[in-house]
Amino acid sequence: MIDTRNSLAWRRFRRNRAACLGLVVMVGLLLMSALAFPFSSRWSNVQDLQGAVRAAPTLRVVTPYDAYERALPDSLLGAGMHRVAGLAGYDDLGRSLLFRLCLGWLVSLGVGLGAAVMAVVIGVSWGATAAMAGGRVDAAMMRIVDILYGLPYVLFVILLKVVLEPPLRTVLHGQGHLANVIIVFVAIGAVSWLTMARVIRGQVLSLRSRPFVEAAYASGVGRMRVMWRHLLPNLVGPIAVYATLVIPQAILQESFLSFLGIGVVPPTPSLGLLATDGVQAVNSFVGFWWLIAFPCGILVLTLLALNFIGDGLRDALDPRTDAVAIF
Amino acid sequence: MLQYIINRMLLAVPTFLGITVVTFLMIHLAPGDPLRGMIDESMPAETSEHTYELLQKHFGLDQPLHVQYASWLKRIVTLDFGRSISDHRPVWDKIRERLPWTVGVAALSMFFGFLLAVPIGVRSAVRPNGWFDSISGTTLYALYSVPSYVTAMVLIVLVVTLPIDWIPIRGAYSDGFDGLSLWGKVLDLCKHLLLITICFTYPALAFQSRFVRGNLLEVLRQDYVRTARAKGLAERHVVRRHAMRNTLIPLVTYLGMLFPTVISGSAILEVMFAWPGIGRLMFDSILQRDYPTVMALSVITAVLVQVGTLLADVSYAWIDPRIRYGGGLNHVD
Numbered sequence: 026m027i028d029t030r031n032s033l034a035w036r037r038f039r040r041n042r043a044a045c046l047g048l049v050v051m052v053g054l055l056l057m058s059a060l061a062f063p064f065s066s067r068w069s070n071v072q073d074l075q076g077a078v079r080a081a082p083t084l085r086v087v088t089p090y091d092a093y094e095r096a097l098p099d100s101l102l103g104a105g106m107h108r109v110a111g112l113a114g115y116d117d118l119g120r121s122l123l124f125r126l127c128l129g130w131l132v133s134l135g136v137g138l139g140a141a142v143m144a145v146v147i148g149v150s151w152g153a154t155a156a157m158a159g160g161r162v163d164a165a166m167m168r169i170v171d172i173l174y175g176l177p178y179v180l181f182v183i184l185l186k187v188v189l190e191p192p193l194r195t196v197l198h199g200q201g202h203l204a205n206v207i208i209v210f211v212a213i214g215a216v217s218w219l220t221m222a223r224v225i226r227g228q229v230l231s232l233r234s235r236p237f238v239e240a241a242y243a244s245g246v247g248r249m250r251v252m253w254r255h256l257l258p259n260l261v262g263p264i265a266v267y268a269t270l271v272i273p274q275a276i277l278q279e280s281f282l283s284f285l286g287i288g289v290v291p292p293t294p295s296l297g298l299l300a301t302d303g304v305q306a307v308n309s310f311v312g313f314w315w316l317i318a319f320p321c322g323i324l325v326l327t328l329l330a331l332n333f334i335g336d337g338l339r340d341a342l343d344p345r346t347d348a349v350a351i352f
Numbered sequence: 353m354l355q356y357i358i359n360r361m362l363l364a365v366p367t368f369l370g371i372t373v374v375t376f377l378m379i380h381l382a383p384g385d386p387l388r389g390m391i392d393e394s395m396p397a398e399t400s401e402h403t404y405e406l407l408q409k410h411f412g413l414d415q416p417l418h419v420q421y422a423s424w425l426k427r428i429v430t431l432d433f434g435r436s437i438s439d440h441r442p443v444w445d446k447i448r449e450r451l452p453w454t455v456g457v458a459a460l461s462m463f464f465g466f467l468l469a470v471p472i473g474v475r476s477a478v479r480p481n482g483w484f485d486s487i488s489g490t491t492l493y494a495l496y497s498v499p500s501y502v503t504a505m506v507l508i509v510l511v512v513t514l515p516i517d518w519i520p521i522r523g524a525y526s527d528g529f530d531g532l533s534l535w536g537k538v539l540d541l542c543k544h545l546l547l548i549t550i551c552f553t554y555p556a557l558a559f560q561s562r563f564v565r566g567n568l569l570e571v572l573r574q575d576y577v578r579t580a581r582a583k584g585l586a587e588r589h590v591v592r593r594h595a596m597r598n599t600l601i602p603l604v605t606y607l608g609m610l611f612p613t614v615i616s617g618s619a620i621l622e623v624m625f626a627w628p629g630i631g632r633l634m635f636d637s638i639l640q641r642d643y644p645t646v647m648a649l650s651v652i653t654a655v656l657v658q659v660g661t662l663l664a665d666v667s668y669a670w671i672d673p674r675i676r677y678g679g680g681l682n683h684v685d
Contacts, residue, residue, distance in 0.1 A: 043490065043493075164363075168363075168366055168367055168370065169370070171367045171370075172367055172370035172371050172374060174657070175367065175370075175371040175650075175653065175654045175657055176371060176374055176375060176378070176650070177375060177634065177638070177646065177649070177650050177653070179619065179634070179635060179638055180375065180378050180379060180382070180638050180646065180650075181378060183382055183638065184378045184381060184382050187382055187383050188381070273497070277499055280499060280501075281499075281501070281620055284501060284620060285619065285620065285623070285635070300502065300505070303505075304505045304508075304509075317505060317506075317509060321502045321505065321506070324499070324502065325497060325498050325499075325502065328497040328498075328499070329493075329494055329497040332493065332496070332497050333493070336493075
């Protein structure tokens with residue numbers, strides 16, 4: 026039963042050309058950055074202040090291999106990676122933009138996925154609990170959502186950073202970059218679940234009064250079991266759709282925060298940070314187009330692909346919303 | 353109806369209190385404070401410590417937090433927003449002089465947004481999935497995915513590199529603004545508004561045109577539209593006279609939700625274009641830990657969110673007589 030529904034959804038998804046293209050783009054970018062990860066994670070901060078400062082995109086090998094790392098075994102892949110280091114040009118510190126893009130894309134995607142996971146876990150349980158409990162509990166829980174919606178977001182992020190960063194650093198044994206990325210996860214995740222909670226609450230409220238739920242109650246099934254076995258399977262569609270739409274929103278939010286200087290802290294790259302660096306470079310010295318074109322291009326491409334995938338998923342999983350859906 | 357409005361307002365009180373309490377705690381617990389920067393570094397340590405305590409006492413920051421919150425709340429009830437810590441001016445004056453800039457851009461972008469969105473939306477809805485619908489849909493969706501600050505960057509870079517000298521990229525008016533003639537002033541404002549309005553408009557345009565399309569499609573499926581067609585009315589007449597009117601209802605909700613965002617502006621675009629708006633005021637005040645200004649702005653936003661949703665719901669019932677809010681709180685949301 027479930028199987029046929031899934032294959033039907035998959036068929037509908039495949040018919041949506043934009044969504045398929047989005048999927049192909051995302052898989053391609055993922056493969057590329059995953060393949061480059063062993064190198065980009067080590068090489069993204071290697072500077073070449075002699076030869077490569079703001080060097081234009083080139084196929085030529087600008088920085089000699091041993092500048093990158095002597096310790097790394099001389100593998101074929103490593104040699105190949107080294108040859109393409111200049112493909113997207115170099116930034117003001119002579120770092121390969123390609124490696125920084127590969128790593129930054131993974132960081133941004135990680136932030137997006139983290140937010141999606143938080144949205145699903147917190148949002149679904151919060152919304153479902155509120156709707157199932159009803160009455161005062163429901164009112165109180167939804168007021169909390171309203172309050173969180175109303176908070177000044179920038180302030181919230183700054184506070185989270187300040188409160189959570191020192192203890193996280195000690196727990197992670199001084200791994201500052203990791204602590205910082207985790208905080209951005211939490212900050213974005215902390216607001217990403219709000220919409221999900223509202224949507225799920227609405228869905229559960231309308232499902233709760235359906236005959237099949239009453240039948241389940243009547244035959245002596247407990248609340249928790251009704252939730253897990255009878256309601257949750259019916260919520261898979263909206264959950265999947267909203268989770269996919271959270272990812273591009275979170276990536277965008279991360280880039281906003283990084284742009285305002287309160288997101289991911291350099292030298293860890295992220296798409297937003299790379300775009301910001303690009304703007305600063307271009308603002309002061311006109312002509313270094315690759316520093317702004319590549320980060321912005323990849324950012325826009327990723328957002329587009331993810332939005333199209335989310336759109337296709339919505340059409341595939343919930344054909345009824347077809348006409349009302351805004352995008 | 354009156355009962356409904358009263359209930360909604362009562363419900364808004366705890367939300368409002370919650371928002372202010374949490375914001376108050378957040379801004380006060382955030383490290384750094386607004387006073388350290390005021391003290392002259394060259395003073396001997398003892399004097400500077402003494403000055404610091406005097407300043408703390410002056411702004412009432414030496415008291416425990418709950419006392420500070422209580423006295424803040426007491427003042428806010430009488431609409432007294434206090435004085436800014438960073439420049440000692442009344443907070444309300446600071447907000448008032450920023451407000452027209454933010455609202456102006458928002459109003460302009462909404463105007464241009466709808467000016468373009470309504471024809472695009474209608475055209476796409478009349479022939480759903482036709483060539484116009486697919487092309488405009490994909491293009492607008494692509495635009496929607498481009499963050500407005502990326503567009504802002506690209507525009508700034510274009511203006512600087514090409515170079516298009518007559519388009520200013522920073523600020524809201526030129527240096528010698530006061531000396532210009534009326535016509536010169538208008539022209540100067542328009543020039544400064546150009547880029548920021550583009551950046552505000554196009555994401556809204558994408559959203560609004562799809563919004564118009566979706567609503568119109570929904571209405572065009574209704575029975576009364578079929579009746580109108582069956583009567584033999586021209587398609588144009590059916591769309592314009594019969595269908596369009598009923599698409600106004602969801603629009604009201606949309607505008608109600610938009611209301612607070614219009615006032616609070618966009619921090620990132622205002623920072624990029626050095627625009628003297630509310631968004632930048634909020635951002636700067638947070639960085640300077642200017643407690644009264646941050647609190648005032650978050651109160652205003654919180655109230656506007658509540659008022660916006662309430663207005664939307666009420667006018668919903670007013671426009672569409674089928675909607676009735678009875679039965680108290682159960683019908684909320």
